Amino acid sequence: MDNPYLPYPVRIESIVTETEDRNLKTFKLVFLDPADENKFSYTPGQFAELSVAGLGEIPIGIASSPTEKGFLKFTVNKVGKVTTHMHNMRAGDVMGVRGPLGNWYPWELLEGKNVVIIGGGFAFTTLRSSIVYMLDPAHRSRFGDITVVYGARTPGLLLYKDELAAWEQRSDIRMHITVDGTSDPNWKYNVGFVPTVTKQKAPSSDNAYAIICGPPIMIKFTLPVLTELGFPPDRIISSLEMRMKCGIGICGRCNIGTEYVCKDGPVFSLEQLARLPNEY
Amino acid sequence: MMSDRFVSKDGLKDGIRRLMERRAVIGPVFRGQYHEFAQLAQVDELDLTFQNSRLSPKGLFHPHSDRMFTYSLAKNDPEAGILKEAPQDYSPRVAVGIRPCDARAFQLDDANFETETIKDPWWVRRREATTLVGLGCNQPCATCFCTTVGTGPFDTAGLDVLLVDLGDGYLARPVTEKGRKLLDEAGFAAAAPAEASSRAGELRKAAEQSLGKLFSTEAIAGQNTLELFNAAFWDEVQFSCINCGTCTFLCPTCWCFDIQDEVSGEKGDRLRLWDSCMFPLFTHHGSGHNPRSQKLQRVRQRFMHKLKYYQDKYHLGAACVGCGRCVSHCPVNIDIRQVAQLMSASCIC
Numbered sequence A: 001m002d003n004p005y006l007p008y009p010v011r012i013e014s015i016v017t018e019t020e021d022r023n024l025k026t027f028k029l030v031f032l033d034p035a036d037e038n039k040f041s042y043t044p045g046q047f048a049e050l051s052v053a054g055l056g057e058i059p060i061g062i063a064s065s066p067t068e069k070g071f072l073k074f075t076v077n078k079v080g081k082v083t084t085h086m087h088n089m090r091a092g093d094v095m096g097v098r099g100p101l102g103n104w105y106p107w108e109l110l111e112g113k114n115v116v117i118i119g120g121g122f123a124f125t126t127l128r129s130s131i132v133y134m135l136d137p138a139h140r141s142r143f144g145d146i147t148v149v150y151g152a153r154t155p156g157l158l159l160y161k162d163e164l165a166a167w168e169q170r171s172d173i174r175m176h177i178t179v180d181g182t183s184d185p186n187w188k189y190n191v192g193f194v195p196t197v198t199k200q201k202a203p204s205s206d207n208a209y210a211i212i213c214g215p216p217i218m219i220k221f222t223l224p225v226l227t228e229l230g231f232p233p234d235r236i237i238s239s240l241e242m243r244m245k246c247g248i249g250i251c252g253r254c255n256i257g258t259e260y261v262c263k264d265g266p267v268f269s270l271e272q273l274a275r276l277p278n279e280y
Numbered sequence B: 001m002m003s004d005r006f007v008s009k010d011g012l013k014d015g016i017r018r019l020m021e022r023r024a025v026i027g028p029v030f031r032g033q034y035h036e037f038a039q040l041a042q043v044d045e046l047d048l049t050f051q052n053s054r055l056s057p058k059g060l061f062h063p064h065s066d067r068m069f070t071y072s073l074a075k076n077d078p079e080a081g082i083l084k085e086a087p088q089d090y091s092p093r094v095a096v097g098i099r100p101c102d103a104r105a106f107q108l109d110d111a112n113f114e115t116e117t118i119k120d121p122w123w124v125r126r127r128e129a130t131t132l133v134g135l136g137c138n139q140p141c142a143t144c145f146c147t148t149v150g151t152g153p154f155d156t157a158g159l160d161v162l163l164v165d166l167g168d169g170y171l172a173r174p175v176t177e178k179g180r181k182l183l184d185e186a187g188f189a190a191a192a193p194a195e196a197s198s199r200a201g202e203l204r205k206a207a208e209q210s211l212g213k214l215f216s217t218e219a220i221a222g223q224n225t226l227e228l229f230n231a232a233f234w235d236e237v238q239f240s241c242i243n244c245g246t247c248t249f250l251c252p253t254c255w256c257f258d259i260q261d262e263v264s265g266e267k268g269d270r271l272r273l274w275d276s277c278m279f280p281l282f283t284h285h286g287s288g289h290n291p292r293s294q295k296l297q298r299v300r301q302r303f304m305h306k307l308k309y310y311q312d313k314y315h316l317g318a319a320c321v322g323c324g325r326c327v328s329h330c331p332v333n334i335d336i337r338q339v340a341q342l343m344s345a346s347c348i349c
Helices: A034-039 A081-087 A121-135 A161-168 A194-201 A215-230 A270-274 B010-020 B100-113 B121-129 B179-186 B196-208 B217-221 B225-229 B235-239 B246-250 B293-316 B327-330 B337-343
Strands: A008-017 A024-031 A047-052 A056-061 A070-077 A092-099 A116-120 A146-150 A174-179 A208-215 A236-239 A267-269 B005-010 B024-030 B034-039 B067-074 B093-098 B130-133 B161-165 B169-174 B259-262 B267-272
Touching: A008 A034, A008 A116, A024 A034, A024 A081, A024 A092, A024 B217, A034 A070, A047 A070, A047 A081, A047 B235, A056 A070, A056 A081, A056 B259, A070 A081, A116 A121, A116 A161, A116 A194, A116 A215, A121 A146, A121 A208, A146 A194, A161 A174, A174 A194, A194 B010, A208 A215, A215 A236, A236 A270, A267 A270, A267 B169, B005 B010, B005 B246, B010 B024, B010 B169, B010 B179, B034 B093, B093 B100, B100 B121, B121 B130, B161 B179, B161 B196, B169 B179, B169 B196, B217 B293, B225 B293, B246 B259, B246 B327, B267 B337, B293 B337, B327 B337
Parallel strands: A116 A146, A116 A208, A146 A174, A208 A236, B024 B093, B093 B130, B130 B161
Antiparallel strands: A008 A024, A008 A092, A024 A070, A047 A056, A047 A092, A236 A267, B005 B169, B024 B034, B067 B267, B161 B169, B259 B267
C-alpha cells in the first residue's frame, strides 16, 4: 500500500530571492529519485506539502508548470517555523515534497474560452504555473485571449519580474501589471489597485472565465467589478487557503461545510463558495 | 447462514486464553476509576460487566499519538532528512467486548480514512488485522441514544461476532466469516439451543424499548446548510462551553489529528496526534488569520460536522452513534441530544 503521507526526497537546485523585502524566495527542487518525478504528475492550480525533517510540513501552491520538465518550483513566503528554516537553506540541501494535492483550475471548462487572470501580491504562484502552461506551444491554441491583471504594492514586490517583462513583449497575452504606488520615475506600467485597474482595462466577459487569487481585500473589491463586467458566479474561479496538515482530506482540519479544502478544493467557483458556510 | 453458538462463562475465559496464546487480545479492563480498552496480560483482567469505557476504542486504529515516520538528522548521514516509515505491528489481534455503537462508529470513520482514491495505511491495516467481538448492551445507560442515530444496543453492523450475556453464559453470534473462524479457533463450537437465541432476542427487544427516539437525523439532513449555520440558537448552545475538548477526545467518530515533528538529538519522528476543532489553534493560519477564532464558530463546527456536513457528504447518516460519552463527561452539561433537537426542528423561532 502506497503511503500518501510519505514525502518524496528532493534536492534544492537553486534559490532565487524574488522580492525587495527578501520575504519571498523561489525554490527549484529536483527529485532525488528520477522515477518519483513521473509519479508527481500535476496540473496547474494544485499544491504540495513541502516537508523539512525535524520541523514539519507546509502546504504551498505549485509555481512551476507541468510543461517545465525536470524540476518543481515553489515560491515561499517567510512566515513560520518551516518557511523560516527554508529561507536559511542552501542549494544542495535535501528536503521533501508530498503531492500533488487538491484539485486544479478547470482546464476542461476553459478550453476554447478567453481567460482573464487576476492576481495580487504573492498569490501569483499557481497563476504563474497557469500562464506558463497556457503559453506553451502545445497548449496555446486550446485557449482564446489571455488577459492578466497582476498587482503588488511596489515594483520590488512583484514576483517573477523577468518573466513578466518577457510576457509584456508577446502578442498572444495581454498583460496589465500594476503597483499600488511607486517613486520610480522609470516605471512604465500601471499605478493603481487591482480592482481599479481591472475596471479600467475592462476585460470582456464574452465567452470568458476569470481566475482570481490574491489577498482577501483585493478579492472583496474585485468581485463586484467582475460582476459588473458580466462574469457570472460559475465563471469566476478562486483558490482558498486554509490551515492544513494531511493534505489528502483525512485529518479534518480544513473542513468547510461538506468540503475539505485540501482535497475537494482548493479551487472553487464563486457559485460553489456561495453554498458553503463563509468560514475561510 | 451462520448459526448461533453457546459458551459458558468459564468456557469464554478458556477460549480467550487459547486465543491469547496466538495473538494479542484486547478488552475492557478496569484501571483507576474507569474501564478502558487495553491488551490483556491475563484473561482475568477482562471485565465484561462494564457499561462502557470512558475513552472510545478508536485508539485501536487511530492511536492518540502514533509514530508515522522516523529520520536521521546526523550531518554525516547520507540519508539525513529523508523520512522512513516507522515499523508497525499489524499482526492479527482480537478486540473483545466492543459495544455495538463503537463498532458502528468504526464504519462511519472508515468513510473518512478509506476512500476510493486515498487510503490511510495505518487505519486500513489495523482494521484488517483486527477481529471485533462485540457485546450487546442488555442495559443501556441513561445517556445512550443509539437507536435515534440508526444503530442499536445489539447492532451487528460493525462487528465480526456479537456476544450476548444470557446470565448463565453467552450467546456467540458469528456475523462475518472472519468472526466464524475466530469462534472455531477459540473452540466455541457448541450450537446454541433455540431457547438461548430467543432469550437473546428478548433482551434485545427490552434494551431497544428502553431507548426512545429523541430526534430525527433525516430532518437535519433535510435542512438548508446555511440556514442552520446562521441559526440564532448557536449563541445559546455555545454560551457555557469552555472549549476543553473533552467531547472530541472521547468521541468515537472524532478523528481529527495534527502532524508534528519531534526531535531528540540526531534522530527525529513525525507523529500524528489527536487534535480538536474546539481549540483555536486548530485553524490558525501562519498569517495570523483564523477562520474560527470565536468559540461559537468552533462549537457550531463540531455539531454541524457531525450532524449535518457528514450526512450530506457521505449519505451514511450522522457521524454520531449515540454512545453518550460527550453527554456524560461534558463539564458544563452541553447535551448533543438537545442540540440535535434544535437542529432538526423545522422552525427555530
